[in-house]
Amino acid sequence: MVYRKNEERPFIGNKQSVTLQPSWESKIKEDPDRKGSGSMMSKIVTSLQPPVDKYKLVFLIFMLHGLGTLMPWNMFITAKSYFEDFKLGENYTVKSEVNYRGNFMQNMGFASQIPNVLFNWLNIFVNFGGDLTSRIVYSILMEIVILIITVVLAMLDSSEWPGIFFWLTMTTIVLINMCNGVYQSSIYGLVASLPPKYTGAVVLGSNVSGCFATIMSILCATFFTSMRTAAIYYFVTAILVLLFCFDTYFALPLNKFFRHYETVNKYNEKKSDSKTQLNVPYWQIFKKASPQLFNVFFTFFVTLSVFPAMHSDIKRTENFVIEEKYFTQVTCFLTFNVFAMLGSLTTSWIQWPKPKYLVVPVVLRAIFIPLFLFCNYQPKDIVRTLPVFITNEWIYWIIAIIMSYSSGYLSSLGMIYSPQTVSGKYQITAGMFAAAFLVTGIFSGVLFAYLNPLIVQL
16 A cells, blocks of 8 residues: 555554654755745755764864964964074075074064955955855965975075075965965854854864974974975975865765755845845944954954963073973973863863853953063063063963963854854854954954063063
């Protein structure tokens, strides 16, 4: 006997009956036009129970992309010794009237952050190369090409032309951060339509990036005696990571969990008429998201006002359990990267305080700026006149741990809360706003850090 849909079918064995419900795919066929906000298609898709993120694959993929978004910055900044002591060092290059080595890190900071900030903001309002998928794919490919050029420059003997090497390097840094601005903004926009913890996965990945770059730098320097060889393998590792990001991105549409939220987002967008879609209410989105955008901005502003410029110039004042040659590496770079990563990871389980009160701990973090100034901060070529109030290394280290952990935790919360302040159809734009405020906070903090040496010599 053939049974129709919704017809009770006897269950042989226990005299129970089962009602056969048509699948949601068959329901979609009943609405072939799929039009209008009140269509059956929209109602069905938005009411579906989301599939399980099996093996946390989507979470891990976005965490990997978080690592990729900060890979260029961390790889170049961690290769300080390669650029300053080898490629532009006095013992490796011919004498030049211009001291390219002296202000290299400062110049690299500007060359990195200005295009990164600019293109993060432009990507909100300007369509660079199509939809988010196209922007992400082309940005990653361009970054890979530029890193290949960086590897080629490492292979070449540039001792006779340090000036050309310097300007070629600065050009590659500008270009790679233009691409990275689009890539970073697009990833935060894409993940905004998923559950909040997936935005936290991107932030977690960006904090893992610092640990990864530091560890790779140490390993390459340990296993290779030649600084040129170490740099080649170091930058090749960055290329491999970006290739992995490129490959895993195409795995997302094959995942049922990701497809579900992608479908929901598409039908949320269809709730608005075509005129609204063409004229995105950027100002309204900004106003609604502004409390959380401030939280994102100010968290990164305080962090970058302290780390790494001031944090790395704090010296030992007495005998300590960590030797002097490892003191900065452990208490500054390793401490910050590890505890910021742990702070981001914590938001996967705990999200407190709630959005309304997040501003309180974010503003209170401003206390870290004077606290680090009160430690034994000794900037280069500066005679400190401000008294050192915190002379105990354990107290300084505890302050550093709290600063690092709170940076990862609160920044992750701010990025998670930002897309939730607006309706589903505008969450992508809100996520891109959050990414723009993230890099703006970083850039503002880097600029403010230049005042710290002036303060301690007043």
